[in-house]
Amino acid sequence: MSSEALEILMCGTGEYTTGWTGSGGSQSDKKIGVVGLTMFDLRKRGKVGKLNMVGTSGGKFPQIREHLKKNIEDVYGLDTSFNALPEGDVRDPEAYKTAIAKLPKGSAVIIFTPDSTHYPIAKLALESGHHVMVTKPATQLLEHHQELAALAASKGLVCWVEHHKRYDPAYNDAKMRSANIGDFSFFTSYMSQPKSQLETFRAWAGIDSDISYYLNSHHIDIHCWLVEGKFKPVKVTASAATGIATKEPYNCVKQTEDTITLLVEWESLTPEKRKGTAVYTASWTAPTKSGVHSEQFFHYMGSKGEINVNQARRGYEVTVDGEGRTAYNPFYMKYSPAEDGSFDGQRGYGYLSFEKWIDAVNKVNKGETKPELYDQYGLPTIKNTILTTAIIRAGRISLDEKRSVNIVENNGEYKLE
Numbered sequence: 001m002s003s004e005a006l007e008i009l010m011c012g013t014g015e016y017t018t019g020w021t022g023s024g025g026s027q028s029d030k031k032i033g034v035v036g037l038t039m040f041d042l043r044k045r046g047k048v049g050k051l052n053m054v055g056t057s058g059g060k061f062p063q064i065r066e067h068l069k070k071n072i073e074d075v076y077g078l079d080t081s082f083n084a085l086p087e088g089d090v091r092d093p094e095a096y097k098t099a100i101a102k103l104p105k106g107s108a109v110i111i112f113t114p115d116s117t118h119y120p121i122a123k124l125a126l127e128s129g130h131h132v133m134v135t136k137p138a139t140q141l142l143e144h145h146q147e148l149a150a151l152a153a154s155k156g157l158v159c160w161v162e163h164h165k166r167y168d169p170a171y172n173d174a175k176m177r178s179a180n181i182g183d184f185s186f187f188t189s190y191m192s193q194p195k196s197q198l199e200t201f202r203a204w205a206g207i208d209s210d211i212s213y214y215l216n217s218h219h220i221d222i223h224c225w226l227v228e229g230k231f232k233p234v235k236v237t238a239s240a241a242t243g244i245a246t247k248e249p250y251n252c253v254k255q256t257e258d259t260i261t262l263l264v265e266w267e268s269l270t271p272e273k274r275k276g277t278a279v280y281t282a283s284w285t286a287p288t289k290s291g292v293h294s295e296q297f298f299h300y301m302g303s304k305g306e307i308n309v310n311q312a313r314r315g316y317e318v319t320v321d322g323e324g325r326t327a328y329n330p331f332y333m334k335y336s337p338a339e340d341g342s343f344d345g346q347r348g349y350g351y352l353s354f355e356k357w358i359d360a361v362n363k364v365n366k367g368e369t370k371p372e373l374y375d376q377y378g379l380p381t382i383k384n385t386i387l388t389t390a391i392i393r394a395g396r397i398s399l400d401e402k403r404s405v406n407i408v409e410n411n412g413e414y415k416l417e
Helices: 037-042 058-076 095-101 116-125 140-156 169-178 197-201 211-225 347-365 373-378 386-401
Strands: 008-011 049-055 083-085 110-113 133-134 159-161 184-194 229-240 259-268 275-286 293-304 306-310 316-319 324-327 405-410 411-417
Touching: 008 037, 008 095, 037 058, 037 347, 049 095, 049 293, 058 083, 083 095, 083 159, 095 116, 110 116, 110 140, 110 347, 116 133, 116 140, 133 347, 140 159, 140 373, 140 386, 169 211, 169 293, 184 211, 184 259, 197 275, 211 275, 211 293, 211 386, 229 275, 229 386, 259 386, 259 411, 316 405, 347 373, 386 405
Parallel strands: 008 049, 008 110, 049 083, 110 133, 133 159, 184 275
Antiparallel strands: 184 293, 229 259, 229 405, 259 275, 293 306, 316 324, 405 411
């Protein structure tokens, strides 16, 4: 492995990476992205070195560079330079293969691409000897997730899923306190984004993936984390609402669901096999002027107490003439600069999600630790997040086949029946 600073390949050039949506800057709360901004700052801090970005259309990069210079470099003074593939005004859906082949062994690959592409990109990166961070959902199929977990383990590589809510201070504190409120009994969660997002997602909504993969994955992972080692999911039944995404002005394909709810039966790992119930709901047809980009809350009830967390509205709101009231979340990504004008978002849980992975990669590359040790500390490793994919995939099957789906475990391997 190279002794030089860690080289990074960012796969995907869209909203989460750059804040650029193809028709201009994002109208969401990620107007200047998350991945690129974080990597530019980590490079300034010396934790990463050369930065590469790969997409499917080289013609986008001039606009992306202009967007990043105007909104990041000129604002914070951060160097926003990066090497881009494909080069020139060409379209190449498999440019990631060329980009991965150019990396020195032990590099780090970040995957923020359409859901159906996560598995092939992550598999190639791991087979090529590179560490991986893949956005949620890690994969669409349970067998693919388990295959990546086994591959990463066999190669001695750090493969994590970007479940940033585990680093949210309220959710993290809730995890610790949940140990004192008895056995799990009931969990419910809701997460949504305004229907205006369907204009951004129209190219893949209902075709490549659904709202449950996209948003329910957040709280399903949190719940799996809360009951880790104590309960397991055994049956999933899904239901969906329709009729908004497929109509004007969004015009998504006819099979696109507006809202998806998963009813999941859980069972304790103790001989008595206690039962627990969870209800996870996700929607991308919420009102467009609600004051927040993502509604997000959960309720967890144990045999001795309960936890309620509403992370969309934290008591911090700003009202501006002509714009209305907005509930900001600087705990996720703080975009307002420090007093000297520099970037000041290093404490945000969106930033920490990447930094902790980068720190782990650097330590493994130096031989200071082993990737499998991180499975023990409640981190979103590829191994620790298998049940999240099992539940979401079971929900998709339940919707498609109009039946309940069982999750069966045998010697640590899971399958759906």
